[in-house]
Amino acid sequence: MTRDEVLAEFRAAGALLEGHFILSSGRRSGFFIQKMRVFEDPVRTGRLCRALAERVAARFGAVDVVVSPAIGGIVPGYETARALGARAIFVEREDGEFHLRRGFEIRAGERVLVIEDIVTTGLSARECLNSLADQPGEIVGAACLIDRSAGRVDLGVPLVALCEFAVPDYDPRDIPPDLAALPPVKPGSRAIQGAGSRGG
Known part of the structure; x- marks a missing residue:
């Protein structure tokens, strides 16, 4: 796409x-x-996330777990995980910081990808990544539907974007x-x- x-x-x-x-x-x-105007349409969302999954697979290979920040990343994370054949989990804020809750876990040896909807400054993606630092498994990178920084943002891991849109x-x-x-x-x-x- x-x-x-x-x-x-x-x-x-x-x-x-x-x-x-x-x-x-x-x-x-x-x-x-x-973005929620896109996510209210499952067919459109699925189409975009399948295209993102193709880019993810080409860059990172197999992915076992997709982690997204709540709430904006949950829908694209879930749909991209579906296309990748991966599990979909999310982090949510507790006392102002992201944490895995609801029994979610990352197991040793699992390849982990963080998925955001739109990246601008990368703050929430970095916070999500930081929250996973003590988890077993390997964080292979991050992905998003739209990168508004046009490749300038630094997440500390490789970022794959379906579209760069600098405004x-x-x-x-x-x-x-x-x-x-x-x-x-x-x-x-x-x-x-x-x-x-x-x-x-």
Whole structure:
């Protein structure tokens, strides 16, 4: 699956939004990826995750366990694990840090892959990886559907992305005029439902 085909899937799902968005960091962007609009469609999600699994297998070989950070990574982790013939487990926050819970475990000798939905700064992926440091098994790498850093992020392990999609973001005091002319929307708020999904 090519980069354009991946982005076309996100656009078709209404998940690739254009406008003026306030990111969680406080910076501003003209794009926002509403990934759950993709994940609400099992057929589309399966198609993307099978393509990701092909890249994972080509890079890392056999994988025994896929680990994802809750909650955003659970769906793509599960579907990619299905395509790889691997187990799917996840870490979740307890006292502010990721931990394996619910009886999940990694056994000695198992090959482990961390899967994220979208990587931007890589913070949650690194936290997920760090939470597995005392587990037996071998962490072979990480994978994601979209890498917004375009290969610049450093997770400490190799990262395979189905698509690289670098989007500039801006300090709120230094926004380009065309972006400043649009009303800002904070993702996750009700207002985002009114944001457009224009092609381009």
